[in-house]
Amino acid sequence: MSDETPISAQQRLDAVLARIPYVRFLGMRAELAGDEMTAILPFSPHLIGNTSIPALHGGVIGAFLEMTALAQLSVREPHRRQPKTIDVTIEYLRPAKGGLVTYARADLRKVGRRIANVHVEAWQEARASPVAALRGHFMLSTD
Amino acid sequence: MTDVPKPLPGANPADPMWVGDLATRMSQGVPQAAALGLEFVSMQDGVGILRVPWRADLVGDPDTEVIAGGVVTSLLDHVCGLAVQAGRSNPTPTATLDLRIDYLRPAKPRAGITARAQCYKYTHTIAFVRASAYDDDPDDPVATVQAAFALTGGAPA
Numbered sequence: 001m002s003d004e005t006p007i008s009a010q011q012r013l014d015a016v017l018a019r020i021p022y023v024r025f026l027g028m029r030a031e032l033a034g035d036e037m038t039a040i041l042p043f044s045p046h047l048i049g050n051t052s053i054p055a056l057h058g059g060v061i062g063a064f065l066e067m068t069a070l071a072q073l074s075v076r077e078p079h080r081r082q083p084k085t086i087d088v089t090i091e092y093l094r095p096a097k098g099g100l101v102t103y104a105r106a107d108l109r110k111v112g113r114r115i116a117n118v119h120v121e122a123w124q125e126a127r128a129s130p131v132a133a134l135r136g137h138f139m140l141s142t143d
Numbered sequence: 144m145t146d147v148p149k150p151l152p153g154a155n156p157a158d159p160m161w162v163g164d165l166a167t168r169m170s171q172g173v174p175q176a177a178a179l180g181l182e183f184v185s186m187q188d189g190v191g192i193l194r195v196p197w198r199a200d201l202v203g204d205p206d207t208e209v210i211a212g213g214v215v216t217s218l219l220d221h222v223c224g225l226a227v228q229a230g231r232s233n234p235t236p237t238a239t240l241d242l243r244i245d246y247l248r249p250a251k252p253r254a255g256i257t258a259r260a261q262c263y264k265y266t267h268t269i270a271f272v273r274a275s276a277y278d279d280d281p282d283d284p285v286a287t288v289q290a291a292f293a294l295t296g297g298a299p300a
Contacts, residue, residue: 019205020202020203020204020205020211021199021200021201021202021203021205021211022200022201022202022203022211022213022214024200025178025200025201025211026213045174046174046175046177046178047174047175047178048173048174048175049173049174049175049176049220049221050173051172051173051174056175057173057174057175057176057217057220057221058217058220058239058242059175059213059216059217059218059219059220059221060175060213060217062213062216062217062220062242062244063211063212063213063214063216063217064213066212066213066216067213081206082204082206084246084249085212085246086245086246087243087244087245087246088216088243088244089241089242089243089244090216090239090241090242090243090244091240091241092238092239092240092241092242095238
Protein backbone atom coordinates (compact mmCIF):
# COMPACT_ATOMS: atom_id res chain seq x y z
CA MET A 1 0.00 0.00 0.00
CA SER A 2 1.20 3.52 -0.83
CA ASP A 3 0.95 6.64 1.32
CA GLU A 4 -2.31 7.58 -0.35
CA THR A 5 -5.55 6.68 1.35
CA PRO A 6 -5.84 3.00 0.54
CA ILE A 7 -9.00 1.82 -1.10
CA SER A 8 -9.99 -1.28 0.79
CA ALA A 9 -10.38 -4.56 -1.06
CA GLN A 10 -14.07 -4.52 -0.04
CA GLN A 11 -14.61 -1.08 -1.60
CA ARG A 12 -12.86 -2.20 -4.75
CA LEU A 13 -15.01 -5.34 -4.94
CA ASP A 14 -18.18 -3.31 -4.33
CA ALA A 15 -17.16 -1.00 -7.18
CA VAL A 16 -16.48 -3.92 -9.54
CA LEU A 17 -19.92 -5.40 -8.85
CA ALA A 18 -21.75 -2.05 -8.92
CA ARG A 19 -20.52 -1.42 -12.47
CA ILE A 20 -22.22 -4.55 -13.86
CA PRO A 21 -25.89 -3.95 -14.71
CA TYR A 22 -26.73 -7.67 -14.59
CA VAL A 23 -25.36 -7.96 -11.03
CA ARG A 24 -27.86 -5.28 -10.02
CA PHE A 25 -30.60 -7.18 -11.90
CA LEU A 26 -29.82 -10.26 -9.77
CA GLY A 27 -29.45 -8.18 -6.60
CA MET A 28 -26.17 -9.94 -5.76
CA ARG A 29 -23.45 -8.60 -3.48
CA ALA A 30 -20.24 -9.99 -1.93
CA GLU A 31 -18.47 -9.67 1.41
CA LEU A 32 -14.79 -10.09 2.09
CA ALA A 33 -13.18 -11.46 5.24
CA GLY A 34 -9.51 -11.05 4.47
CA ASP A 35 -9.12 -12.79 1.15
CA GLU A 36 -12.16 -15.02 1.71
CA MET A 37 -15.13 -13.85 -0.26
CA THR A 38 -18.74 -14.87 0.25
CA ALA A 39 -21.22 -13.94 -2.46
CA ILE A 40 -24.76 -13.27 -1.28
CA LEU A 41 -27.96 -13.49 -3.32
CA PRO A 42 -30.92 -12.19 -1.31
CA PHE A 43 -34.26 -13.69 -2.29
CA SER A 44 -36.39 -11.72 -4.71
CA PRO A 45 -39.61 -12.93 -6.38
CA HIS A 46 -38.27 -12.25 -9.91
CA LEU A 47 -35.59 -14.94 -9.41
CA ILE A 48 -38.20 -17.72 -9.17
CA GLY A 49 -38.10 -20.37 -11.91
CA ASN A 50 -40.46 -22.94 -10.45
CA THR A 51 -43.56 -21.55 -8.78
CA SER A 52 -44.83 -24.87 -7.45
CA ILE A 53 -41.90 -25.66 -5.09
CA PRO A 54 -41.14 -22.62 -5.21
CA ALA A 55 -37.48 -22.58 -6.28
CA LEU A 56 -35.01 -20.18 -7.84
CA HIS A 57 -34.48 -20.52 -11.61
CA GLY A 58 -31.64 -22.89 -12.51
CA GLY A 59 -30.23 -20.22 -14.79
CA VAL A 60 -30.19 -17.73 -11.92
CA ILE A 61 -28.22 -20.19 -9.80
CA GLY A 62 -25.81 -20.81 -12.69
CA ALA A 63 -25.39 -17.09 -13.27
CA PHE A 64 -24.84 -16.43 -9.55
CA LEU A 65 -22.14 -19.15 -9.43
CA GLU A 66 -20.45 -17.74 -12.53
CA MET A 67 -20.52 -14.18 -11.19
CA THR A 68 -19.06 -15.47 -7.91
CA ALA A 69 -16.14 -16.97 -9.83
CA LEU A 70 -15.60 -13.70 -11.71
CA ALA A 71 -15.81 -11.67 -8.49
CA GLN A 72 -13.28 -13.94 -6.73
CA LEU A 73 -10.92 -13.56 -9.70
CA SER A 74 -11.29 -9.78 -9.48
CA VAL A 75 -10.29 -9.94 -5.80
CA ARG A 76 -7.19 -11.90 -6.69
CA GLU A 77 -6.32 -9.83 -9.78
CA PRO A 78 -7.82 -6.41 -8.97
CA HIS A 79 -6.24 -4.42 -11.78
CA ARG A 80 -7.14 -6.65 -14.70
CA ARG A 81 -10.14 -6.35 -16.97
CA GLN A 82 -13.03 -8.76 -16.40
CA PRO A 83 -12.06 -12.31 -17.46
CA LYS A 84 -14.04 -14.03 -20.21
CA THR A 85 -15.82 -17.27 -19.39
CA ILE A 86 -14.54 -20.18 -21.52
CA ASP A 87 -16.76 -22.97 -20.20
CA VAL A 88 -18.79 -23.87 -17.13
CA THR A 89 -20.35 -27.07 -15.86
CA ILE A 90 -23.17 -26.50 -13.42
CA GLU A 91 -24.38 -29.34 -11.21
CA TYR A 92 -27.77 -28.98 -9.58
CA LEU A 93 -27.89 -30.80 -6.26
CA ARG A 94 -31.03 -29.58 -4.51
CA PRO A 95 -33.79 -27.08 -5.26
CA ALA A 96 -32.71 -23.57 -4.23
CA LYS A 97 -35.80 -22.66 -2.25
CA GLY A 98 -37.65 -19.40 -2.70
CA GLY A 99 -37.66 -17.09 0.31
CA LEU A 100 -34.14 -18.01 1.42
CA VAL A 101 -30.81 -16.20 0.96
CA THR A 102 -28.34 -18.08 -1.25
CA TYR A 103 -24.59 -17.92 -0.56
CA ALA A 104 -21.61 -18.97 -2.67
CA ARG A 105 -17.88 -19.31 -2.29
CA ALA A 106 -15.31 -19.78 -5.03
CA ASP A 107 -12.11 -21.78 -4.89
CA LEU A 108 -9.43 -20.71 -7.37
CA ARG A 109 -8.00 -24.13 -8.16
CA LYS A 110 -5.41 -22.82 -10.57
CA VAL A 111 -4.67 -19.35 -11.83
CA GLY A 112 -2.26 -19.54 -14.74
CA ARG A 113 -0.93 -16.77 -16.92
CA ARG A 114 -3.90 -16.87 -19.25
CA ILE A 115 -6.44 -19.35 -17.88
CA ALA A 116 -7.96 -19.87 -14.45
CA ASN A 117 -9.81 -22.96 -13.20
CA VAL A 118 -12.44 -22.15 -10.57
CA HIS A 119 -14.81 -24.27 -8.48
CA VAL A 120 -17.81 -22.62 -6.84
CA GLU A 121 -20.39 -23.97 -4.43
CA ALA A 122 -23.71 -22.42 -3.44
CA TRP A 123 -25.79 -23.16 -0.37
CA GLN A 124 -28.76 -21.78 1.55
CA GLU A 125 -29.38 -22.96 5.09
CA ALA A 126 -26.34 -25.23 5.56
CA ARG A 127 -23.03 -25.09 3.76
CA ALA A 128 -22.75 -28.88 4.09
CA SER A 129 -25.90 -29.22 1.95
CA PRO A 130 -25.01 -27.31 -1.21
CA VAL A 131 -27.77 -26.49 -3.69
CA ALA A 132 -25.45 -26.32 -6.70
CA ALA A 133 -21.81 -26.35 -7.79
CA LEU A 134 -19.91 -24.97 -10.75
CA ARG A 135 -16.59 -25.83 -12.34
CA GLY A 136 -15.32 -23.45 -14.97
CA HIS A 137 -12.44 -22.08 -16.99
CA PHE A 138 -11.92 -18.36 -17.44
CA MET A 139 -9.67 -16.50 -19.87
CA LEU A 140 -7.72 -13.83 -18.03
CA SER A 141 -7.20 -10.47 -19.67
CA THR A 142 -3.60 -9.78 -20.65
CA ASP A 143 -4.16 -5.98 -20.65
CA MET B 144 -27.02 -28.44 -34.40
CA THR B 145 -29.20 -27.18 -37.22
CA ASP B 146 -30.03 -30.65 -38.51
CA VAL B 147 -33.68 -31.54 -38.81
CA PRO B 148 -34.64 -33.54 -35.73
CA LYS B 149 -36.26 -36.94 -35.97
CA PRO B 150 -39.66 -37.02 -34.28
CA LEU B 151 -39.45 -38.86 -31.01
CA PRO B 152 -41.78 -41.84 -30.52
CA GLY B 153 -45.13 -40.87 -29.06
CA ALA B 154 -43.93 -37.34 -28.63
CA ASN B 155 -45.64 -34.88 -30.88
CA PRO B 156 -47.60 -32.21 -29.01
CA ALA B 157 -49.97 -31.82 -31.94
CA ASP B 158 -52.60 -30.17 -29.80
CA PRO B 159 -52.22 -26.42 -30.46
CA MET B 160 -53.96 -25.67 -27.15
CA TRP B 161 -51.26 -27.53 -25.29
CA VAL B 162 -48.46 -25.75 -27.17
CA GLY B 163 -50.07 -22.34 -26.67
CA ASP B 164 -50.63 -22.97 -22.97
CA LEU B 165 -47.08 -24.19 -22.47
CA ALA B 166 -45.66 -21.28 -24.46
CA THR B 167 -47.47 -18.87 -22.16
CA ARG B 168 -46.45 -20.74 -19.04
CA MET B 169 -42.80 -20.98 -20.14
CA SER B 170 -42.54 -17.24 -20.83
CA GLN B 171 -44.92 -15.10 -18.74
CA GLY B 172 -45.77 -17.85 -16.21
CA VAL B 173 -42.22 -18.16 -14.84
CA PRO B 174 -41.18 -15.04 -12.88
CA GLN B 175 -37.52 -15.17 -13.95
CA ALA B 176 -38.49 -15.70 -17.61
CA ALA B 177 -40.86 -12.73 -17.43
CA ALA B 178 -38.18 -10.60 -15.69
CA LEU B 179 -35.70 -11.38 -18.47
CA GLY B 180 -38.35 -10.74 -21.14
CA LEU B 181 -37.98 -14.20 -22.67
CA GLU B 182 -39.99 -14.59 -25.86
CA PHE B 183 -41.43 -17.89 -27.07
CA VAL B 184 -40.50 -18.62 -30.70
CA SER B 185 -41.52 -22.24 -31.31
CA MET B 186 -41.68 -25.79 -29.99
CA GLN B 187 -42.11 -28.97 -31.99
CA ASP B 188 -40.91 -32.59 -31.92
CA GLY B 189 -38.39 -32.22 -29.11
CA VAL B 190 -37.07 -28.86 -30.34
CA GLY B 191 -37.70 -25.56 -28.54
CA ILE B 192 -36.65 -22.05 -29.51
CA LEU B 193 -36.69 -19.00 -27.22
CA ARG B 194 -35.31 -15.50 -27.54
CA VAL B 195 -34.15 -12.81 -25.13
CA PRO B 196 -34.06 -9.24 -26.46
CA TRP B 197 -31.09 -7.05 -25.44
CA ARG B 198 -31.77 -4.70 -22.56
CA ALA B 199 -29.46 -2.22 -20.81
CA ASP B 200 -30.06 -3.76 -17.37
CA LEU B 201 -28.98 -7.22 -18.62
CA VAL B 202 -25.47 -6.14 -19.66
CA GLY B 203 -22.57 -8.12 -18.18
CA ASP B 204 -19.66 -5.93 -19.22
CA PRO B 205 -20.36 -2.18 -19.29
CA ASP B 206 -17.27 -1.58 -21.45
CA THR B 207 -18.69 -3.66 -24.33
CA GLU B 208 -22.49 -3.50 -23.68
CA VAL B 209 -22.63 -7.24 -24.40
CA ILE B 210 -25.51 -9.12 -22.71
CA ALA B 211 -24.38 -10.99 -19.55
CA GLY B 212 -23.29 -14.61 -19.70
CA GLY B 213 -25.73 -15.20 -16.85
CA VAL B 214 -28.65 -14.15 -19.03
CA VAL B 215 -27.50 -16.65 -21.66
CA THR B 216 -27.25 -19.31 -18.91
CA SER B 217 -30.86 -18.68 -17.85
CA LEU B 218 -32.06 -18.64 -21.46
CA LEU B 219 -30.25 -21.92 -22.18
CA ASP B 220 -31.52 -23.66 -19.04
CA HIS B 221 -35.02 -22.53 -19.91
CA VAL B 222 -34.91 -23.50 -23.58
CA CYS B 223 -33.54 -26.94 -22.66
CA GLY B 224 -36.51 -27.39 -20.33
CA LEU B 225 -38.82 -26.31 -23.16
CA ALA B 226 -37.23 -28.87 -25.51
CA VAL B 227 -37.88 -31.64 -22.98
CA GLN B 228 -41.56 -30.63 -22.90
CA ALA B 229 -41.63 -30.30 -26.71
CA GLY B 230 -40.96 -34.01 -27.04
CA ARG B 231 -43.63 -35.14 -24.57
CA SER B 232 -47.31 -35.65 -25.18
CA ASN B 233 -48.14 -34.36 -21.69
CA PRO B 234 -46.52 -31.74 -19.46
CA THR B 235 -43.70 -33.46 -17.52
CA PRO B 236 -42.13 -32.11 -14.32
CA THR B 237 -38.34 -31.93 -14.66
CA ALA B 238 -35.28 -30.94 -12.65
CA THR B 239 -31.98 -29.87 -14.23
CA LEU B 240 -29.21 -32.30 -13.28
CA ASP B 241 -26.37 -30.53 -15.02
CA LEU B 242 -25.64 -28.04 -17.70
CA ARG B 243 -22.33 -27.63 -19.50
CA ILE B 244 -21.94 -24.40 -21.42
CA ASP B 245 -19.10 -23.59 -23.83
CA TYR B 246 -18.79 -19.89 -24.60
CA LEU B 247 -17.49 -19.93 -28.18
CA ARG B 248 -17.28 -16.21 -28.79
CA PRO B 249 -18.58 -12.94 -27.32
CA ALA B 250 -22.06 -11.90 -28.43
CA LYS B 251 -22.27 -8.69 -30.42
CA PRO B 252 -22.77 -5.47 -28.46
CA ARG B 253 -26.45 -4.65 -27.82
CA ALA B 254 -27.52 -7.91 -29.49
CA GLY B 255 -30.42 -10.09 -28.31
CA ILE B 256 -29.86 -13.84 -28.13
CA THR B 257 -31.86 -16.72 -29.61
CA ALA B 258 -31.46 -20.24 -28.26
CA ARG B 259 -32.47 -23.53 -29.88
CA ALA B 260 -32.54 -26.77 -27.90
CA GLN B 261 -33.14 -30.31 -29.01
CA CYS B 262 -34.03 -33.17 -26.70
CA TYR B 263 -32.45 -36.12 -28.48
CA LYS B 264 -32.99 -38.92 -25.97
CA TYR B 265 -35.47 -39.83 -23.27
CA THR B 266 -35.12 -42.68 -20.86
CA HIS B 267 -37.72 -43.47 -18.17
CA THR B 268 -36.04 -41.04 -15.81
CA ILE B 269 -33.68 -38.82 -17.82
CA ALA B 270 -33.84 -36.47 -20.80
CA PHE B 271 -30.65 -35.51 -22.68
CA VAL B 272 -30.57 -32.15 -24.44
CA ARG B 273 -28.24 -30.21 -26.73
CA ALA B 274 -28.65 -26.51 -27.36
CA SER B 275 -26.95 -23.54 -28.90
CA ALA B 276 -27.35 -19.79 -28.58
CA TYR B 277 -26.69 -17.24 -31.31
CA ASP B 278 -27.06 -13.53 -31.94
CA ASP B 279 -27.92 -13.59 -35.64
CA ASP B 280 -26.55 -16.66 -37.45
CA PRO B 281 -27.58 -20.10 -36.10
CA ASP B 282 -24.44 -21.55 -37.69
CA ASP B 283 -22.19 -19.14 -35.79
CA PRO B 284 -23.28 -19.72 -32.17
CA VAL B 285 -22.05 -17.72 -29.18
CA ALA B 286 -22.53 -20.72 -26.88
CA THR B 287 -23.29 -24.44 -27.03
CA VAL B 288 -24.80 -26.56 -24.30
CA GLN B 289 -25.09 -30.14 -23.20
CA ALA B 290 -27.62 -30.81 -20.45
CA ALA B 291 -29.31 -33.66 -18.58
CA PHE B 292 -32.70 -33.41 -16.90
CA ALA B 293 -34.35 -35.73 -14.41
CA LEU B 294 -37.97 -36.51 -15.26
CA THR B 295 -39.23 -36.15 -11.74
CA GLY B 296 -42.86 -37.17 -12.11
CA GLY B 297 -44.00 -34.57 -9.61
CA ALA B 298 -41.52 -34.71 -6.75
CA PRO B 299 -38.22 -32.80 -6.85
CA ALA B 300 -35.22 -35.07 -7.42
